[in-house]
Amino acid sequence: MSVFNPQENYFALLAVPQAYELDISALTSSYRALQREAHPDRFASGSERDLRMAVQQSSFINEAYETLVSPTRRAAYLLKLAGVNSDMSSTTFQDPEFLMQQMQLREELSELQDAKDPEQALDVFYRDLDQAAKSQKEAFSQAYNQQQFDLALAAYAKLQFLEKLRSEAELKESELLDY
Numbered sequence: 679m680s681v682f683n684p685q686e687n688y689f690a691l692l693a694v695p696q697a698y699e700l701d702i703s704a705l706t707s708s709y710r711a712l713q714r715e716a717h718p719d720r721f722a723s724g725s726e727r728d729l730r731m732a733v734q735q736s737s738f739i740n741e742a743y744e745t746l747v748s749p750t751r752r753a754a755y756l757l758k759l760a761g762v763n764s765d766m767s768s769t770t771f772q773d774p775e776f777l778m779q780q781m782q783l784r785e786e787l788s789e790l791q792d793a794k795d796p797e798q799a800l801d802v803f804y805r806d807l808d809q810a811a812k813s814q815k816e817a818f819s820q821a822y823n824q825q826q827f828d829l830a831l832a833a834y835a836k837l838q839f840l841e842k843l844r845s846e847a848e849l850k851e852s853e854l855l856d857y
Contacts, residue, residue, distance in 0.1 A: 688742035688755060698756060698819040702747065709743040749811075750841050753818050753834045762827045764834055776836055779810055780843075787847055796854045803847060811840045 689696040692708045716739060721732040745751045757764040786803045793799035814836045821829035 687759065688746055691739065691742050692746060694746070696756070696759070698749075698752060698815075698822050700746065700752070705743070705746055709739065712739045749815055750834070750837045753822075753830070753837060756822055757827065757831060757834060760822075760825075760827055762831055764831065773832070773836075780839065783807060783810065783843060787843070787850060790850055790854060800847070800851055800854070804844075807840060807844055807847065811837065811844075814840060 687696065692705055692712070694700055694705050694708060713736060716732055716735040718729060718732040718736055721728045745755050754764045783803070783806060786799075786806065790796055790799050790803065814833045818830050818833035818837065821827070821833060
C-alpha cells in the first residue's frame, strides 16, 4: 500500500487540476483506480494495521471524491484552500435579481401541487433551477479564477441555496408523484 497522507489536497490525491471546472470522467477514473489499490478487501488477510490503514485510506479517497464531484462542495473546498471562510449560516442576500429569482422559483415550487400536469410542471421547474445553478457555477468559476474571492463566496452561497431548493423539490416530487 502506498504511503497514506490524510492532509493531502484532494485535487493532488485524485490527480486532477486544482480548479472549479473539472473533467468528471477523469476524476472518476482516478477515483476508481485509487479505490482498487486501497480497498480494504485487498487487505482482509493481512495484518490488522494494514487493514485499518486501508479502511482509513479508502474513507479518505471517498471523501475526496464526494467533495470534488459535487459542484457545491468543490466550491467550498476551493474557498477553504484559498483561506476563505465559507460558513454561510448567517448569510443574507443583497442581490435583488437573485432574490426575485428565488421568489419566483419558490412560487413555482409551491404551485406544483395545483398544476394540471405536475410532471410537466416539475420538468419546467427543474429546468429553471438548473439554469439558475449553471449561472452561479459560471459566476463562481470566473470569480475564483480571477481570485475575486468575495464574488466567488457570493456565488457559492447562491449555489448552496439552489441546492437546498433542489432537495425541497425532490421531496415535493416524491409526494406529488407518490414514489
